[in-house]
Amino acid sequence: MRTDALQNRERLIDVARQALEIEPPPTMAAVARAAGVGQGTLYRHFPTWDDLVLAVHRTDVGELVDMVPELLETHSPRDALRIWLGRLAEYGRIKKGLGSAIHSAMHEQLAGEGYAPVVGAIDALLDAGKADGLYRADVTGEELLLLVGFLWRLDLTEGRDERSARMLDVVLAGLVR
Known part of the structure; x- marks a missing residue:
């Protein structure tokens, strides 16, 4: 792909x-305008809204x-996990608003691809x-994902980040050997 096409x-x-955080999401034409490209460029890359999502x-x-590799290179395993789970929670909170943007079949595809x-x-x-002997050997990634699923259910209210940090501390304390 050409450099300009990749940038577009x-x-x-x-x-x-950003548009997926808005209810209801904007039209494809509005996304193209906000990105500073023509609708033809948008549709060449993403023929449908589902393709874009x-x-x-x-x-x-x-x-x-x-x-993950960079976090493990620059942080202790404990800090790397904490930072990453915080990012996962933020991603989950942002995507929580996708409900009206996608239909259930697409939701299943998104979940399946990302899981x-x-x-x-x-x-x-x-x-x-x-x-490093830090965590229990019997805990799996799937189990931890189920446990931290609560983080993206927190409302976008004041104090959410502090509450999320406290709740994550409780979960991570259960991992310690």
């Missing part, structure tokens, strides 16, 4: 990501998964802590 695609995904989801999950990579990322973070 990335800009469209960034604008759509899937691209945002794939990009976001990819970024979440791809950050295994996210569980794999959590397993990698847990394995680093297990190797």
Whole structure:
């Protein structure tokens, strides 16, 4: 893909990501305008709204998964896991508003595509802590994902970040050997 086409695609995904936080989401034409491209450019990259939403989801999950090695390189396993789970929670809160933007079949596809990579990322973070003797050996990434699912259910109110941090501390304390 040409550099300008790649930049247009990335800009469209960034604008759509922000648009998905708005209820109801804007039209495709509004996304194109906000990204500073023509509708033809938008439709060449994303023929349908579903294609655009899937691209945002794939990009976001990819970024979440791809950050694991750097976190483990620059932080202790405990801090890396905490930081990553915080990012996962933020992603979940943002995507909570997708309800009107997607239909149930697409929701299943999004969940299916993102589930295994996210569980794999959590397993990698847990394995680093297990190797250091920090975490219990019997906890899996899937179990931890189920436990922290509450974080993206928190309302977007004042004090949410502090509450989320306290709740995450409780979950992470249960991992310690």
